[in-house]
Amino acid sequence: GNSVTQMEGPVTLSEEAFLTINCTYTATGYPSLFWYVQYPGEGLQLLLKATKADDKGSNKGFEATYRKETTSFHLEKGSVQVSDSAVYFCALIDAGQGGKLIFGQGTELSVKP
């Protein structure tokens, strides 16, 4: 079945460091891919998405490119801030199962001043 695998956390960085959170997926067909973010004490918010190969999603300085050849959707940010501390979830949409989202296990990011 379809699945999403993320790099394990927690990830701890200093402010202004470069961030990469790896995400790979297994799926039949070409699903849409998402990054959701969960700030402390809150629900999930959509951060960015990509719907087809080579699409780049971007928002709030974060970027991710849909790579079909490596089945990856890695999240990157050039300079993180303390306010980026959160849990990040990679997900794909499974059109064959009512369009449900399949999530990775989440990666906790902590940014220190």
Added chain:
Amino acid sequence: DVKVTQSSRYLVKRTGEKVFLECVQDMDHENMFWYRQDPGLGLRLIYFSYDVKMKEKGDIPEGYSVSREKKERFSLILESASTNQTSMYLCASREGLAKNIQYFGAGTRLSVL
């Protein structure tokens, strides 16, 4: 903005109690979802609903049931709560099957003692 409201942020219940978790969305969305979030496991789908009075099992429906009598409200029911149902529960809504963005509530952290 879409608003998904979960009735309680924190709940403490005893083993064997019947528990109701309520979720309301204000955007006339057709689809609603209940997820469970556990550390290291990401989000797992419990049940979803395409429309009023319709429901489908997700990946982990055992021990849960749902009710959708009105379009805006989707309830998750634990018929007889057990300690292994201690978790964070997240509700989400989506405009329709052709729309692939889900909007999440803030979550209910349930402790079963």
